[in-house]
Amino acid sequence: MQNEEIMTGDMLVEIVENQLTDSNPIKVKETLMRLMMTGIGRDEAVQMIACALSIEVFDVAKNEGSFDLKRYTENLAALPDMPWEFED
Template sequence: MKTNDPLKNQIFEIVENQMRDNNPKETNITYKRLIELGFSKTESKQFMSQCLAIELLDVLEYKKPFNEDRYINNLKNLPKDPSS
């Protein structure tokens, strides 16, 4: 599957902003946990970006509200694939 680099970069930026703002706090907790598991910084952000992409798809394509509970739950379950 071909990736959309501008979109990927924007999602990475959102994840980085969440980490900087510590909102939700689970972003930093998840990032640190993934690093401790041996994943690189980039790999860790890629995992986290997958969780965010699921939520953004629902918001943009299906006009659903952002599901922060599901987002946080998916972060907590990484590196397991996120559920939609």
């Protein structure tokens, strides 16, 4: 199970890196720049973005729904606070 979790994390980071390269969605690049301007290192910032992405990936897998760009954008805007920190 642990190897699968690491692979999944690596895959999420790869997706984020692709989003950054493609500037799509642009909010990912904007979020990276904003986080880095606050003193967060690039690698840590990419990990945070990958966490926000994981919420969408999990929801799509669990609920067989579609990717919710609006919610992903809202989760990116909340960083560096992690979105699940707000849940009771």
